[in-house]
Amino acid sequence: MPTLENDHPTQTEIIVTGFGGQGIILAGKILGMSASLGDHKESTLVQAYGPESRGGACNAQVIIADRPIHYPYVQTPIILIAMSQAGYDKFSGQVRKDGTLLIDQDLVPISEAPCPFYGIPATRMAEKLGNKMMANIIMLGFTTAITQVVSIPAAKKTISQSVPKGTEERNIQAFSKGYDYGLSTLKGQERRAAGQPGAIAQ
Amino acid sequence: MKHSSQTKIILFLCNWGAHAAYQTLQDELRAIPDQVHMIRIPCTGRIDRALLLKAFAMGADGVALVGCDPGTCRYGAGTTAAQRNTTDTGKILELLGLGKERVRFATVLPEESEQLLAFLHSFLDDLVRLGPSTIQQQPAVAELELAVDSDQRLQQIIAAHDIHACQDCGKCSSACPLALIGKPFSARGIATAVINGELHQESVRENVWSCLTCGLCYERCPSAVNFPAFIQELRHLYRQKQSQGDESHGGFLHSLMRSMASAELKPKRWQNLPEKLRIDQESTTLFYGGCAPYYDIFFGKHLDVQTEKILFDAIGLLNFFDVFPRLLDDERCCGHDLLCAGDKDHFQKIAALNGERLNNLGITTMITSCPECYQTFKSTYPAQGIELNFEVVHLYDFLEQEIDRSAVRFTPLDRRLTFQDSCRLARLENRAELPRQLLNRLQPASYEEMQDSGRAAICCGNSGWIGCDTYSKAMQVKRLEQVRATKADLLITACPKCQIHLKCAMEDPFRLDTPSVEMLDLTSVIAQTISWK
Ligand code: SF4
Ligand code: SF4
Ligand code: SF4
Numbered sequence: 001m002p003t004l005e006n007d008h009p010t011q012t013e014i015i016v017t018g019f020g021g022q023g024i025i026l027a028g029k030i031l032g033m034s035a036s037l038g039d040h041k042e043s044t045l046v047q048a049y050g051p052e053s054r055g056g057a058c059n060a061q062v063i064i065a066d067r068p069i070h071y072p073y074v075q076t077p078i079i080l081i082a083m084s085q086a087g088y089d090k091f092s093g094q095v096r097k098d099g100t101l102l103i104d105q106d107l108v109p110i111s112e113a114p115c116p117f118y119g120i121p122a123t124r125m126a127e128k129l130g131n132k133m134m135a136n137i138i139m140l141g142f143t144t145a146i147t148q149v150v151s152i153p154a155a156k157k158t159i160s161q162s163v164p165k166g167t168e169e170r171n172i173q174a175f176s177k178g179y180d181y182g183l184s185t186l187k188g189q190e191r192r193a194a195g196q197p198g199a200i201a202q
Numbered sequence: 203m204k205h206s207s208q209t210k211i212i213l214f215l216c217n218w219g220a221h222a223a224y225q226t227l228q229d230e231l232r233a234i235p236d237q238v239h240m241i242r243i244p245c246t247g248r249i250d251r252a253l254l255l256k257a258f259a260m261g262a263d264g265v266a267l268v269g270c271d272p273g274t275c276r277y278g279a280g281t282t283a284a285q286r287n288t289t290d291t292g293k294i295l296e297l298l299g300l301g302k303e304r305v306r307f308a309t310v311l312p313e314e315s316e317q318l319l320a321f322l323h324s325f326l327d328d329l330v331r332l333g334p335s336t337i338q339q340q341p342a343v344a345e346l347e348l349a350v351d352s353d354q355r356l357q358q359i360i361a362a363h364d365i366h367a368c369q370d371c372g373k374c375s376s377a378c379p380l381a382l383i384g385k386p387f388s389a390r391g392i393a394t395a396v397i398n399g400e401l402h403q404e405s406v407r408e409n410v411w412s413c414l415t416c417g418l419c420y421e422r423c424p425s426a427v428n429f430p431a432f433i434q435e436l437r438h439l440y441r442q443k444q445s446q447g448d449e450s451h452g453g454f455l456h457s458l459m460r461s462m463a464s465a466e467l468k469p470k471r472w473q474n475l476p477e478k479l480r481i482d483q484e485s486t487t488l489f490y491g492g493c494a495p496y497y498d499i500f501f502g503k504h505l506d507v508q509t510e511k512i513l514f515d516a517i518g519l520l521n522f523f524d525v526f527p528r529l530l531d532d533e534r535c536c537g538h539d540l541l542c543a544g545d546k547d548h549f550q551k552i553a554a555l556n557g558e559r560l561n562n563l564g565i566t567t568m569i570t571s572c573p574e575c576y577q578t579f580k581s582t583y584p585a586q587g588i589e590l591n592f593e594v595v596h597l598y599d600f601l602e603q604e605i606d607r608s609a610v611r612f613t614p615l616d617r618r619l620t621f622q623d624s625c626r627l628a629r630l631e632n633r634a635e636l637p638r639q640l641l642n643r644l645q646p647a648s649y650e651e652m653q654d655s656g657r658a659a660i661c662c663g664n665s666g667w668i669g670c671d672t673y674s675k676a677m678q679v680k681r682l683e684q685v686r687a688t689k690a691d692l693l694i695t696a697c698p699k700c701q702i703h704l705k706c707a708m709e710d711p712f713r714l715d716t717p718s719v720e721m722l723d724l725t726s727v728i729a730q731t732i733s734w735k
Contacts, residue, residue, distance in 0.1 A: 201518055
């Protein structure tokens with residue numbers, strides 16, 4: 001997990017962005033609540049509502065820290081989760097060079113970025129699971145695997161408490177799906193680095 | 203254990219040179235070993251691989267072909283053919299765990315009787331050292347006494363398969379690829395004839411042996427008359443009446459499979475396994491290969507097919523997903539083709555041996571890439587009363603599940619694809635969607651289905667190495683025309699046999715205008731194009 005070295009050694013600043021209706025704010029809320037209620041850290045959430053939440057770029061700014069947070073706005077996120085091209089365009093310039101960018105690869109079809117980035121077809125996977133609305137939860141699972149910004153039990157517990165009654169199990173399944181995909185992404189990177197990207201074909 | 207005096211050597215002796223040397227030995231009352239059973243033949247080249255293997259299937263411990271030096275063959279190419287047949291049969295014996303030393307080719311001149319005698323003695327010594335063949339002699343069909351009166355059995359079969367439910371609607375004939383290609387053949391005709399007691403009429407018999415057991419008629423039949431199963435039972439009845447089926451390739455493949463019904467046989471099945479593949483003999487996941495290596499040896503003579511590669515690609519894919527499977531070195535055939543050919547007796551022996559061996563391995567899962575092994579272990583064994591204590595999984599199921607949850611991608615493949623369904627997987631196991639899920643993940647230049655596809659796909663022309671004839675060839679040509687109509691330049695297959703049969707049609711010297719297309723198994727295409735993101 002990347003941490004800030006100079007100013008706030010234990011503070012993790014995150015922006016989640018996408019378009020209205022994707023559950024971006026909920027994703028931010030789950031991250032913050034997992035950190036504070038589950039992992040017993042400090043967290044803040046700033047949500048951008050307004051016209052943006054009805055289809056344009058919207059975002060949630062989350063800070064997670066070991067000490068009290070004095071200023072809740074995020075200027076240079078170390079984690080950027082982008083679920084729309086507009087959101088990516090708006091915030092990619094702000095993300096730190098040593099940060100981590102997580103994208104829905106179908107919605108943000110980029111081949112290079114200002115920092116290391118990881119893609120997942122979250123919306124497509126959610127559709128396969130039977131509900132497009134779960135893409136945000138898949139994204140959270142993916143983020144958890146790649147950055148370990150929150151713990152798995154905390155994330156799962158918060159998800160169960162935050163999603164509509166009766167959909168808990170499916171949302172946990174979605175989280176696991178994203179998490180597994182994240183682990184698999186890391187494994188794939190290791191394999192690539194070791195010079196074994198493919199299967200041994202005869 | 204057989205005593206050395208019971209060792210059996212079959213000696214095929216060329217009439218022209220070698221036999222004269224043998225006669226000299228006889229005239230001079232020399233000590234030809236009693237174990238040698240000499241058969242005088244016109245030319246060593248005429249003893250094909252089917253005959254060589256049949257000798258072993260019938261109890262020989264060693265087989266020698268003795269003929270003339272290359273260049274002195276009276277018929278030209280006899281010696282070359284004999285050498286090739288000996289080498290191929292040796293390779294098969296090696297895979298069967300018997301050792302290639304058991305089949306030998308030698309040349310002697312008429313005056314070289316001493317050399318011939320020395321050859322026979324040293325062959326005998328070697329065979330005694332090797333011990334008896336582990337193939338149990340296969341009973342001649344005549345010995346298979348009927349347990350029940352065959353008429354009574356026939357009535358049972360008719361009842362069990364509900365043949366009386368046939369409404370004579372003709373839908374089967376309008377679906378049957380053999381009827382459609384113009385063969386005087388009718389599924390419904392077989393049903394009616396059998397009910398009318400005409401089972402043993404020549405035309406009925408011919409039809410029963412010709413059926414592809416492809417299941418297209420079953421698919422359409424409003425009364426759900428299961429022809430493939432019914433046909434297998436009728437073939438079994440014929441066998442009991444000593445009526446052999448029309449086995450392709452001189453019965454080579456059936457001899458091979460029947461040999462595997464011998465309990466003592468310990469094949470050495472995985473001799474060509476590439477070193478870079480990782481296996482783990484402690485694993486609870488077994489990979490079952492099937493008959494591909496035998497096919498590659500046998501068909502290598504005419505057709506350039508390399509079906510064993512499919513298995514290696516399958517293991518490569520398992521490795522890719524961190525599965526290091528167990529392999530059974532003494533893996534036997536699953537028995538599919540024997541049952542298909544009505545040879546229930548040998549099928550049941552093989553199935554019992556397999557059931558016993560596999561159930562004692564302590565495995566939880568068997569993965570196979572062969573649709574026939576899949577069908578046979580998953581459905582046929584339990585239906586025949588052999589329960590397996592592990593799960594049988596098709597490689598495609600494993601791949602689909604893994605790919606679905608993994609960060610993998612497929613390299614674009616600049617080919618135009620179409621797909622030949624396996625009749626076992628698509629129709630008889632009802633899994634036509636399965637390969638398509640994987641095909642959909644590939645990144646080809648284009649993909650187009652053939653006119654008949656999925657559950658309606660036309661068969662590759664033969665099942666169980668039975669009844670291959672000119673109509674089979676015509677059917678294959680029709681299928682290849684369908685491939686051509688899609689403009690595909692790569693035909694993806696899902697069964698090693700589809701490749702063999704279709705290739706056979708493409709290389710038929712009497713049909714030079716048959717459309718030709720490159721073929722690759724789906725497993726291999728995936729192995730070549732998958733990678734971590
Ligand atoms: S389709 Fe079925 S019911 Fe119709 S003729 Fe054929 S076997 Fe009989
Ligand atoms: S199984 Fe196939 S070949 Fe046999 S009768 Fe039915 S459609 Fe014809
Ligand atoms: S199609 Fe060719 S390979 Fe297949 S059974 Fe007939 S002759 Fe043999």
